[in-house]
Amino acid sequence: MVTRSIKKKGIVSLFLMVLTVMVLGCSSEKSGNKGAASDGSTAKIGVVSYLTGAGAAYGESIRQGLELASDEVNAKGKVKLELIFEDSKGEKNEAINAVNKLIHKDNVLSLIGPTLSGEMFAVGPIVNQEGVPIMGTSLTVEGITEIGDYVFRNSLPDSAAIPQSVKKAKEKFNLKKVAIMYSDNNDLAVSGFKIFEKTLKEIGVEVIAVETFADKNTDFSAQLTKIATLNPDAIMVAGLYQEAALILKKAREIGITVPVVGNNGFNSPQLIKSAGNAADGAIVASPWFPGKDDAKVKSFIAAYKAKYKKEPDQFAAQAYDALQIMAIAIEKTGSVTDRQKLRDTLATVKDYSGVTGKFAFDEKRNPSMDVTVLVVKDGQFTELK
Amino acid sequence: MEFLLNPYYMQLITFIIINAILGISIYLTLSTGQLSLGNAGFMSVGAYTSALLTLKAGVPLYAAVPLGGAAACLLAAIIGIPTTRLRGIYLAIATLGFGEVVRVIILNLKITNGALGLSSIPSMGVMLSKGIAAFGLAGGIGGISVRQLGSIAVILILALILGFLIFFALRLSSSRLGRAFAAIKADEHAAEVSGIDTRYYKLLAFFMGAFVAGIAGGLAAHITFYIGPKDFAYHRAVEILLFAVLGGSDVVWGPILGAVLLTVLPEVLRFATEYREMIYGAILVLMxxxxxxGLISESTLALWRTKLTRQPKIAGQDKVTRRTTP
Known part of the structure; x- marks a missing residue:
């Protein structure tokens, strides 16, 4: 009897605990909803981002870029924006729940995010069905905007960036034969590899070796030793900056001095930070170039540094521009509830000039923008001329 | 009513049901005392088989999902015959390894599109709402849109499948087969000595678990438009195991309750933003x-039964003894 009553108490206390949590959850939702609904002139924008987990660094940059943009837009006062952030943990089911919550509970006007392409493939069809404009700020793989008419992105797809860097590198270093390395368990890198392969074929550069690695690998000596014996004119690498930095380090260590052309993963100050001197000679094409002699870029970097005490990366810059573009479109429509109108206006955005340069959406809602091919020189991204 | 028709909650309910089906799959293997961590692997086989069949071969959904289950079952035969001879932690490690092998194979096959995953998988909801529209209800009924009707139909179908599986699991526990399972779980040697072909029954339970996981995978693929190898990584295997650990693995209601709680909790905790993961972890530790x-065990059920029927404990004890004697 005694043990049973103890057990009973345990169960009762547990259920109570679960109940309190649920009640807490419900009550806070309600109050949040009320606050937003009472103000009819604020445009609510939902953000789905990778805020906790292995890729949280990306999500954090995106969040900061968006917050900075939102502060500036609100300070101007033409449109009032309210950002509602939801974490996706980089998982598709979480992302689906997050957009559903944002659309159907918070009743947002439009969405920004998610961070990963896989998440967008799961979320895009749902959002498109609901007729809510969604803009990806960090998606570079093929087939994103093909999901539907409501899906936009302001991040340059790999298919536009990689060929430029490869061609520039060929021109500059007279490439004849190259080796490719890519991470085969990362969607971004696989997509990048395919574009590398295609471009090289088109411009007549021979691929003498293709080596794979995996995300979170730390030892690349086997692949690089093999590549070193083949003596390529350059190495193309598709991966994230963590692995890219280690590859650069190892390559320089075993005496490979040829240029290394990277995909979008190379486009991070972290690459230089962790690879140090070895990063010299790394090439990447990017619309975001922190060293650009441009007033907008300079004021963005200054404002970002003042607020977050660190250098902005491309994710922050692209997120910043995304919200600015969204704000311009909202201002034009003059409505904070009309999703259809916002979509149509967004699709016509042209001549916006932001921190990532001149910007316009092409007919497939992909960005058409100028790309700068960058090379790391003395620990700095500089333009490859 | 409006609350329930909100697509956010309807989506959540579909996830709950899928996870509950996965909970049943781990319950089935656990009911013979086998700790298998291969369910995420079987789920991925079911998901990919079903998605590829519909995408590439044009097989209708209702045939593709069971075929996904069958493919998982087939693979269970290959992996199960050697590994079900293993016990306890050894089986867990072998099946965990199996799950990772499946994931790596998917990553490297051309047909599965490697790390990029499969996108624009035919969705059950879209298909059903089209069917409903063709039925002459394109405008919806009583203020409920066609899309909502589609989602309701998806939930109903999933609930039917779940209901059938629960019924099956409940009937199983009081059948000859279930008794054999329980005997093996309680003491494998004793069961063997009393003439139960333990290898056969263990393999059977393993198959059933794999089949159900494969079905769940197929259903999940057709609910979310997209599957990628990341969805079936190690964390998925652990999540499925958590359903059983948290809910209890004695009775089928345990993993189901675990699945419901672990699917709802992260959503309920969304208000906590940055602290969400922390609170989630703390709740798990406290539980x-x-x-x-686990939350539900045989004695909990018996306790509630006596409470509800308001009869003295004799009735409850009677049930307890009857259930645990194989």
Missing amino acids: MAFRPQ
Whole structure:
């Protein structure tokens, strides 16, 4: 009897605990909803981002870029924006729940995010069905905007960036034969590899070796030793900056001095930070170039540094521009509830000039923008001329 | 009513049901005392088979999903015959390895599109709402849109499948087969000595678990438009195991309750933003501290039964003894 009553108490206390949590959850939702609904002139924008987990660094940059943009837009006062952030943990089911919550509970006007392409493939069809404009700020793989008419992105797809860097590198270093390395368990890198392969074929550069690695690998000596014996004119690498930095380090260590052309993963100050001197000679094409002699870029970097005490990366810059573009479109429509109108206006955005340069959406809602091919020189991204 | 028709909650309900089906799959293997961590692997086989069949071969959904289950079952035969001879932690490690192998194979096959995953998988909801529209209800009924009707139909179908599986699991536990399972779980040697072909029954339970996981995978693929190898990584295997650990693995209601709680909790905790993961973790630790055997066990059920029927404990005890004697 005694043990049973103890057990009973345990169960009762547990259920109570679960109940309190649920009640807490419900009550806070309600109050949040009320606050937003009472103000009819604020445009609510939902953000789905990778805020906790292995890729949280990306999500954090995106969040900061968006917050900075939102502060500036609100300070101007033409449109009032309210950002509602939801974490996706980089998982598709979480992302689906997050957009559903944002659309159907918070009743947002439009969405920004998610961070990963896989998440967008799961979320895009749902959002498109609901007729809510969604803009990806960090998606570079093929087939994103093909999901539907409501899906936009302001991040340059790999298919536009990689060929430029490869061609520039060929021109500059007279490439004849190259080796490719890519991470085969990362969607971004696989997509990048395919574009590398295609471009090289088109411009007549021979691929003498293709080596794979995996995300979170730390030892690349086997692949690089093999590549070193083949003596390529350059190495193309598709991966994230963590692995890219280690590859650069190892390559320089075993005496490979040829240029290394990277995909979008190379486009991070972290690459230089962790690879140090070895990063010299790394090439990447990017619309975001922190060293650009441009007033907008300079004021963005200054404002970002003042607020977050660190250098902005491309994710922050692209997120910043995304919200600015969204704000311009909202201002034009003059409505904070009309999703259809916002979509149509967004699709016509042209001549916006932001921190990532001149910007316009092409007919497939992909960005058409100028790309700068960058090379790391003395620990700095500089333009490859 | 409006509350329930909100697509957000309807989506959540579909996830709950899928996870509950996965909970049943781990319950089935656990009911013979086998700790298998291969369910995420079987789920991925079911998901990919079903998605590829519909995408590439144009097989209708209702045939593709069971075929996904069958493919998982087939693979269970290959992996199960050697590994079900293993016990306890050894089986867990072998099946965990199996799950990772499946994932790596998917990553490297051309047909599965490697790390990029499969996108624009035919969705059950879209298909059903089209069917409903063709039925002459394109405008919806009583203020409920066609899309909502589609989602309701998806939930109903999933609930039917879940209901059938629960019924099956409940009937199983009081059948000859279920008794054999329980005997093996209680003491494998004793069961063997009393003439139960333990290898056969263990393999059978393994197959059933794999089949159900494969079905769940197929259903999940057709609910979310997209599957990628990341969805079926190690964390998925652990999540499925958590359903059983948290809910309890004695009775089928345990993993189901675990699945419901673990799907709802992250959503309920969304208000906590940055603290969400922390609170989630803390709740799990607290639950484990209070109820290491899981939330629902045989005795909990018996306790509630006596409470509800308001009869003295004799009735409850009677049930307990009847159930645990193989």
